[in-house]
Amino acid sequence: RKEVEQDPGPFNVPEGATVAFNCTYSNSASQSFFWYRQDCRKEPKLLMSVYSSGNEDGRFTAQLNRASQYISLLIRDSKLSDSATYLCVVNLYSSASKIIFGSGTRLSIRP
């Protein structure tokens, strides 16, 4: 089983829709969690950290479920510019050597 698993998609949704995707992780000792966004042929960029209490940044909401070992990302009122690949990242043991990236979920927003 992969340490961090994501549905590769693609998710193809109309502009204005709400879309959500999950990421599961295998190690219950995982300490910190992130969502990154990666545009085609570009570098990953930090979208948001995921806190135990959940957190929201504008149209984006991230949740952590430690009992079921997954994190989620919800995008409301999706824009064309949200089209990208979303990478789930998990840090085991709060260590520089244990930052694990998922393979990403591809999101395409259509007009």
Added chain:
Amino acid sequence: NAGVTQTPKFQVLKTGQSMTLQCAQDMNHNSMYWYRQDPGMGLRLIYYSASEGTTDKGEVPNGYNVSRLNKREFSLRLESAAPSQTSVYFCASSEAGGNYEQYFGPGTRLTVT
């Protein structure tokens, strides 16, 4: 404030050639990383430097060497390039400790023929 910069952006090598990928950051971060990204796979850690003066192997270190030249710069060297090293290489930096939120450079697209 340029963030993380990488050179070159593109490179084509023949099998057996060597090259060094350069990375620099101006965020005063202690930790720096080298990743490779292949189609359909997540980023895989090649080497990292938790702080100036230290380097450690990541998940896929074979065929690579690194140098943490100073706090700002972290280079990746391919001594004898192989077609399996065709990939996109990203350098990243973060504060040491805490959540390790990483900031990435624009990447180097390397093709080995």
